[in-house]
Amino acid sequence: MNTQVLIGIAIPFIGTSLGAAMVFLLRRQISGGLQRVLTGFAAGVMVAASFWSLLQPALEESTAMGTWAFIPAAVGFLVGIGFLLLLDIIIPHMHMDKQEEGPRSGLRRTTKLILAVTLHNVPEGMAVGVVYAGWVSEQAGISAAGALALALGIAIQNFPEGAIVSMPLRAEGMKKGKTFLYGVLSGVVEPVAAVVTILAAGVIIPVLPYLLAFAAGAMMYVVVEELIPEMSAGEHTNSGTIAFALGFVLMMVLDVTLG
Numbered sequence: 103m104n105t106q107v108l109i110g111i112a113i114p115f116i117g118t119s120l121g122a123a124m125v126f127l128l129r130r131q132i133s134g135g136l137q138r139v140l141t142g143f144a145a146g147v148m149v150a151a152s153f154w155s156l157l158q159p160a161l162e163e164s165t166a167m168g169t170w171a172f173i174p175a176a177v178g179f180l181v182g183i184g185f186l187l188l189l190d191i192i193i194p195h196m197h198m199d200k201q202e203e204g205p206r207s208g209l210r211r212t213t214k215l216i217l218a219v220t221l222h223n224v225p226e227g228m229a230v231g232v233v234y235a236g237w238v239s240e241q242a243g244i245s246a247a248g249a250l251a252l253a254l255g256i257a258i259q260n261f262p263e264g265a266i267v268s269m270p271l272r273a274e275g276m277k278k279g280k281t282f283l284y285g286v287l288s289g290v291v292e293p294v295a296a297v298v299t300i301l302a303a304g305v306i307i308p309v310l311p312y313l314l315a316f317a318a319g320a321m322m323y324v325v326v327e328e329l330i331p332e333m334s335a336g337e338h339t340n341s342g343t344i345a346f347a348l349g350f351v352l353m354m355v356l357d358v359t360l361g
Contacts, residue, residue: 106246107234110253111296114230115289117257118223121264122285125272128265134336140262142333142342145325146349147259148226152325154357155252156229156318159236159244160311174311181312182225182319189221190327220288222263222328225320226256227292231299232306232313239307251360255353260289 157175164171233252236244268285272278299306299313306313333342 104238106250107238107300110234110249111227111230111293111300113250113253114226114256114260114292114296117260118264118289118292119286121261121266122268122282122288124265125268125278125281125285128269135341137266138333138335138342139345140265141329142345143349144259144262145329145333146346146351147255147353148321148325148329148349149346150350150353150357151229151252151255151259152318152321154354155233155248155255156314156321159233159248160314160318163311163314174309175315178312178315179319179322182316182321183323184319185316186221186225186320186323186327189224190323220291222324223260223289223292224295225317225324226260227295228299228313229317229321230256230292231296232310232317234296235300235302235306236310236314238300239310245360247360248357251353251356254360255356256292258352259349260292264289 157179160175160178161171164174167173230249230253233244233249237246237249264285267288268281271281271284276284333346
């Protein structure tokens with residue numbers, strides 16, 4: 103695994119860690135308005151990344167199938183949605199938009215919040231791993247710059263997610279160092295998922311279009327199920343919509359420019 107790949111899979115984790123570090127700079131609690139902005143921005147980045155960095159390469163890789171070229175992207179996308187839906191059902195966690203709980207369990211509220219963000223990070227880590235596996239194998243027309251664009255985009259949207267974990271824990275009275283640690287730990291799953299995906303490249307490459315679309319579907323599930331409801335909660339939600347647009351455009355620019 104070369105240096106470029108290692109840097110690429112570390113970048114999203116760094117984004118989460120920097121977001122969690124906001125607990126040392128901000129007040130004890132993030133306002134509802136700021137949380138809507140951060141969540142809307144993250145949602146915009148994820149939607150753009152899902153198309154330009156994942157679905158588009160999946161479609162391009164399948165062009166040899168002619169009129170059936172849509173099948174890998176369609177199948178992979180739907181399976182990705184189904185996979186996250188299954189995880190959402192079986193893993194007890196807190197829905198971030200209304201502070202609702204998932205399946206009843208004895209887990210503490212803080213644990214469920216961490217599990218919620220960790221669940222979000224699973225498809226993002228897989229997406230980075232799939233793209234870098236495609237680049238290393240020279241498949242799907244993925245360039246090193248294109249893979250880096252996805253890693254940077256996910257890191258940018260991970261920044262607010264790290265803060266969304268650490269700040270509420272701080273508001274409940276937890277010490278800053280501990281809240282920072284929990285925020286960092288919520289992002290550990292990303293490099294782990296990316297490394298596992300890359301190591302399985304020999305199996306992955308033949309079904310790369312399906313896996314690219316799978317990662318896109320999983321990310322879109324997070325956007326629709328969690329991020330959009332949260333950015334639209336409460337009154338005066340235009341700020342979340344504007345932030346969504348800015349995040350989308352930034353990721354589009356990154357992917358088109360670097361890719």
